Amino acid sequence: MSTEPGGIAVSEAVRTLLLLMPRLVGRAKRLPMPPQLRDLDLAPRHLALLAHLEYDGPASVNELADRLEVAPTTVSLMVSELARPGILRRATDPSDRRRRIIAIAPDYTEPIRTWLSGSATAWEHVMNNLSPTERTTVVTALRSYETALHHQAQPKDEPKA
Template sequence: MPRIVGRARRIPVPDELQSLALAPRHLSLLSYLLFDGPATVNDLAARLEVAPTTVSLLVGELSRKGVLERREDELDRRRRIVSIAESWTPTIAGWLSRGADAWRQALAPLTPAERLMFLDTLRSYEEAMADAEE
């Protein structure tokens, strides 16, 4: 696990993104939006396991920098849909796709049951780490 985390940390942030001072919380948010597509603040908060106000602050910060866009939901005008700005998508995709491609390659030979066991194991590990913090 330390080797995996160390390798992920060594993936350089593209020059175009250096000035944005991105933190790990931004990386997770951008990853969800890139790989899962546009989402509401509440959906992102549930995935990130943080309060909607926290996500709203992150979205506001990245929106002011032009990285994210917010638009009205066509089906419910009270809701806002968050997405990566089109001009930033290639840069962010190039940066984050390396890790996603590696996961796809690693998981491809596994059966669905083996993938589920692997993901359950990672989830269990993460929960044990969270329990240790408390």
Template sequence: MLLLMPRLVGRAKKLTVPPALASFGLAPRHLTLLALLLLDGPMTVRVLAERLEVAPATVSLMVGDLSRQGILHRGEDDTDRRRVIVSIAAPHRRAIHAWLAGAADAWRAALEPLTAAERGLVVATLRRYEEGVERSLSKG
């Protein structure tokens, strides 16, 4: 694992932003937000914040920035007009899919032969690793 994890992270960092999206100043923090919207579909800022495990204000700032640039679309929820639904803007969907699909497909292929319980174990193990790294960073 000590050899594998840095390679995984290194490969993920090599996911270069496609030319169609290069002028938007997208950063790694945007990658997960866009991946959630691409793979799971439109959702509210609150749900995005829960899924990203960050404060709603943080997501709101990212969504606002990406919306002003035309990458994301904010629309009213038909069932509750007070709620805003965030989605990827149609003109950028293809480029974002091309950017993120390879990594998503690789995860699907890796996890597909596992049972739901085994997939849960993989995710739980990676979360514990993340927490351990975070603890060691906070000590230093």
């Protein structure tokens, strides 16, 4: 392993992470899914939506769109996909009758909590062994990586002739 003062070199860190990331994703995908969720054809985008509802509570489509950093139409589509089989429910906001609040249906609360707990428990184990500064560094690095991937995926402007 190549090192620099205080840690590994950038090239070695990149190599290690490129090899590690597919294993992390693969292991996360192999976490057991509760029987109530197995036949529902849930995708990673659904997991993110369900995680926000589980950890942050019921919310409007616009609030979920802000949290997920996607368009409200995208969230509305996901909510419809999950409301059809009864995973999510829509209710009228008592403070604004025009607004709908999205929540996990009671029959699915525990299975979703159980499903999410595998990843949450692993992260808690990791984060408990880090200092607050180290935890901040991990979260910042992962967010920066996501942003860099987003920019890489954007089509480049072609030069004008």
